[in-house]
Amino acid sequence: MMKEELFNLIKKHQYNISIYTEDIFERRCQEEIIRSDEDKSSFVYIEFDFESINATLGNESNSQQFWNIFMETLSQNKRGSDILGFLEHESGIGLLLLDSKLNGWNRLVGRFIRTASKHDFEIMKLVLDKIVKPIVYPACIQDIQAQEVAKQAQ
Structure with missing residues (x-):
C-alpha cells in the first residue's frame, strides 16, 4: 500500500526519484559494504520503517504529510x-548516503525540518529524532569490535 502511495507522489509532483526494489536495494547495500572496505570510505544507512513512523504520527493525514515532505525534501x-x-517485505524505505558520515545525515535532517517548517509540520522532527536511527559504516563495525574486546578483557 505505501509503495503505491510513494510512487503516486513521485508521479504527481514529477520528482526525479527512483526507489529500488527490496532485492536490488539489498544487493546495492552489500556492494557498498565491499566498496567501502576497499576504498576505506564510509556511508550512512538509514531505515524509515512505515509501521513505526505511522504509529508515531497517529493518523492518515499526518502520514501523508510526512511522506509528502520526505519526497519533496529528497x-x-x-x-x-x-x-x-x-526494505524487506516493503516494510519501509532505506536510504544510503554514500561517501558520507553522520554530518551528511545531520544536514539532510536539517533540510527535512526546514521543509516541514514551511508546511507547519513540526512533528517531522519528533519522528526523525525518535524513530529514525542512522548507522555509519564502518564505524558501526568498529564499535561492535571494541565492545567485544572490552568483554574479553573483563
Whole structure:
C-alpha cells in the first residue's frame, strides 16, 4: 500500500526519484559494504520503517504529510550518489548516503525540518529524532569490535 502511495507522489509532483526494489536495494547495500572496505570510505544507512513512523504520527493525514515532505525534501536535496530502496517485505524505505558520515545525515535532517517548517509540520522532527536511527559504516563495525574486546578483557 505505501509503495503505491510513494510512487503516486513521485508521479504527481514529477520528482526525479527512483526507489529500488527490496532485492536490488539489498544487493546495492552489500556492494557498498565491499566498496567501502576497499576504498576505506564510509556511508550512512538509514531505515524509515512505515509501521513505526505511522504509529508515531497517529493518523492518515499526518502520514501523508510526512511522506509528502520526505519526497519533496529528497527531490530538492538528493545527491546523484544517494540510493533509495524498499526494505524487506516493503516494510519501509532505506536510504544510503554514500561517501558520507553522520554530518551528511545531520544536514539532510536539517533540510527535512526546514521543509516541514514551511508546511507547519513540526512533528517531522519528533519522528526523525525518535524513530529514525542512522548507522555509519564502518564505524558501526568498529564499535561492535571494541565492545567485544572490552568483554574479553573483563
